[in-house]
Amino acid sequence: MFIRMIRGAFARQWKKMLVIALTIMLGTSLATAMINVMLDVGDKVNQELKTYGANITVLPKSVSVMSDLYEMEGGGEDSGSYLLESELGNIKTIFWAFNIVDFTPFIDASVTLPDGESVPLVGTWFNHHLDLPTGESLDAGLKTLRTWWDVDQGEWIDEQVEGTPENAVMIGTVLAEREGISVGDTIHVQGPVKDADLVVQGIFDAGGDEDSQIFAQLDLAQELSDLDGYLNKIEVSALTTPDNELAEKAAKDPKSLTIAQYELWYCTAYVSSICYQIQEAITDSVAAPVRQVADSEGAILEKTQLLMVLITILSLIGSALGITNLVTASVMERSSEIGLFKAIGAKDSSISGLVLTEIIITGVVGAVAGYFLGFGFAQIIGHTVFNSSIEMKPFVIPIVAVLMLAVTLAGSIPAIRMLLRLRPAEVLHGR
Numbered sequence: 001m002f003i004r005m006i007r008g009a010f011a012r013q014w015k016k017m018l019v020i021a022l023t024i025m026l027g028t029s030l031a032t033a034m035i036n037v038m039l040d041v042g043d044k045v046n047q048e049l050k051t052y053g054a055n056i057t058v059l060p061k062s063v064s065v066m067s068d069l070y071e072m073e074g075g076g077e078d079s080g081s082y083l084l085e086s087e088l089g090n091i092k093t094i095f096w097a098f099n100i101v102d103f104t105p106f107i108d109a110s111v112t113l114p115d116g117e118s119v120p121l122v123g124t125w126f127n128h129h130l131d132l133p134t135g136e137s138l139d140a141g142l143k144t145l146r147t148w149w150d151v152d153q154g155e156w157i158d159e160q161v162e163g164t165p166e167n168a169v170m171i172g173t174v175l176a177e178r179e180g181i182s183v184g185d186t187i188h189v190q191g192p193v194k195d196a197d198l199v200v201q202g203i204f205d206a207g208g209d210e211d212s213q214i215f216a217q218l219d220l221a222q223e224l225s226d227l228d229g230y231l232n233k234i235e236v237s238a239l240t241t242p243d244n245e246l247a248e249k250a251a252k253d254p255k256s257l258t259i260a261q262y263e264l265w266y267c268t269a270y271v272s273s274i275c276y277q278i279q280e281a282i283t284d285s286v287a288a289p290v291r292q293v294a295d296s297e298g299a300i301l302e303k304t305q306l307l308m309v310l311i312t313i314l315s316l317i318g319s320a321l322g323i324t325n326l327v328t329a330s331v332m333e334r335s336s337e338i339g340l341f342k343a344i345g346a347k348d349s350s351i352s353g354l355v356l357t358e359i360i361i362t363g364v365v366g367a368v369a370g371y372f373l374g375f376g377f378a379q380i381i382g383h384t385v386f387n388s389s390i391e392m393k394p395f396v397i398p399i400v401a402v403l404m405l406a407v408t409l410a411g412s413i414p415a416i417r418m419l420l421r422l423r424p425a426e427v428l429h430g431r
Helices: 002-012 014-052 085-093 173-179 218-225 245-252 259-266 271-281 291-333 335-343 348-386 396-421 424-428
Strands: 056-060 100-112 118-124 128-131 137-140 150-154 168-172 186-190 195-205 214-217 233-238 285-289
Touching: 014 291, 014 348, 014 396, 056 271, 085 100, 085 128, 085 233, 085 271, 100 137, 100 218, 118 218, 168 173, 173 195, 195 218, 214 218, 233 271, 245 259, 245 271, 259 271, 271 285, 291 348, 291 396, 348 396
Parallel strands: 118 214, 168 195
Antiparallel strands: 056 233, 056 285, 100 118, 100 186, 100 233, 128 137, 150 195, 168 214, 186 195
């Protein structure tokens, strides 16, 4: 009898049930898309922000100031202290090696131009192939770490292209305009220990101090300064997790953590944790986050996730209001039928159960369709905003199911309360 009554209700009110199902489907689809994007947005946002430069700088301990992360004192400035080029590959052997997106070494020198002007010369990688201690390989360099540089003339230096001159350099626009230098020109410079003829392969506009500098391949700069195998600093671009209280506490002093806290911090991709592990991998080094970049990443990620949560909440509230109106209209339309049920002895609980069963069945159909629609919405957002697909997390299914069940029941409450207040005598007499 119960099943027949439900079938009859669907047959008579299929249009209203269809609208309820569509309302739940839209709410479910938006919730599914937003939750999946929110769970996957961390890496996506970090990946996008990596195009704006490094977020960690590694310096020799003896030329660094007191680290604001670990309160380790460095000595005074000592121009004879350097990092070892041979240890560069160690950066990709730390626990969070896969979070290291890119890194580039630097060696600073000063050269004198033919007119007697002294200009900074920076040795670095542009697009360098590195074989790692793990047996893997990596392509890293300034080309991927300084994506905002505008190469106005010429092209980027690429060490991997056969025939690239070892003395090829790139110079900033300010220096090029001041000295009247063009692409293809040869510049004779006097370095700290020897002279060299530099061939200009590209002229770039960085929008900063780099525009007055010369950028050369690492080996050449080391040779000019007689510093073969040594580095001044390393810039690292890493995917990180926004800091919380644990990360802030560890940044001040890792020794203050309990064993459990230390393990959690060490095994979480906080910028302070990655810096700490880089220090362990590079001899006598201090790794410090570029706070403006690291803090901006965390703030942007938190605001993006908050936006996703607000959209999800608003969509669920909208679905609940829509369900309330539709179910209330359905109950009002069936008031005579419900009054007759009560008149012949049906209990309020039985009638409420009948209405709720109808709504839940409708909700399940709408929620299933909404989940698959939400999968499509998530992929559209992923490809439109991040140019990549969004990974669908299986555990989102029960989360969405619970949310939609709660929304469906919450939306049905006003109609159930109205149903319970119906008096058979008044309804059957048309009042």
